[in-house]
Each structure stands twice: as C-alpha cells, then as structure tokens.
Amino acid sequence: MSQLNVLFLCTGNSARSILAEALVNHLGGRRLSGYSAGSHPKGEVHPMALRVLSEVGIDASGANSKPWEAFSAPTAPHMDLIVTVCDRAAGEACPAWPGHPATAHWGVEDPALVQGNDEQMHRAFQNALRELQHRIALLLALKPEALDRMALHAAARRLANPV
DSSP, X not given: OOOEEEEEEESSSSSHHHHHHHXXXXXXXXXXXXXXXXSSOOSSOOHHHHHHHHXXXXXXXXXXXXXXXXXXXXXXXXXXXXXXOSHHHHTSOOOOOTTOOEXXXXXXXXXXXXXXXXXXXHHHHHHHHXXXXXXXXXXXXXXXXXXXXXXXXXXXXXXXXXX
C-alpha cells in the first residue's frame, strides 16, 4: 500500500489543523503523511500548539500557517483525504481539489478561543490533541483495503463521532 496524504483544514491554520498534521506525521509511519492549511491563515502557529506537541515528544519545529490554495495548485502533492477540523472551515466553499479526494469533517473545539489563564488554555490544547490523536489512531487502525477512495470517504466520516 502506498502512503496516503491527508490534508487538515481549519480557518486560521494555527492550532487544530497544525496539531493534526503533526500527529499524522508522527504516528502515520509509512501509511499516512499529514499536511495542514487554512482558509484565512493567521500566518503563525499558536505557541500553545507547539508547546503541547513538544510535551508529548512530537517535533513540530517546521510547522507553518499557510493558505489552502497552496494544496489546490497542479504542482501540490496529491491528497487522498481532506479533513476539516473546524465548523467554520467545513461551511466554506473549498477549492476544487485535484483528484477528487475523500472528505470528512471532524469538528474539534477551538482551543485558541479559550478565555482564561495559561493552565486553562493548556488544558484546552491538550484536550484537542487527545481528541485528534484518538481519531487518527482509529484511522490508522483501518485495514489497507478500507483505504481505497470510497471506503476511505465513508470510514473518515464515521470517525467524526468515534465511540
């Protein structure tokens, strides 16, 4: 089985999509390769996203906030699965993705919107990381034959509400 490319989309591409990209690249091995982008990228990664990734031993030093148009260009890597992780991005008109990849929406609360002290923000980012890690682990647990385009589309959508 060849490696599948997964693009995680959010509005700002500074927190949830960055966490998901880093998790896939850390956990995906030879099966998955992760990317992230935003419809209105903030241009920088939220420092708390980098902190919680570092705390669990995931290097995200190369993470950057970028526009989703970078992945709709003919020269962009081919995507097999595109996952929106915020409700706002899921409701936006997305670019036409080359190759018609499978799509899914995994709504995750935005930890960057938490109002409170450092400890409360830290906990919100940890919760988002755990939620994404759970869904990505379930995706990786799928048998290779479940990862053809149609099966991948259905399976990724089911992971929006994992048990």
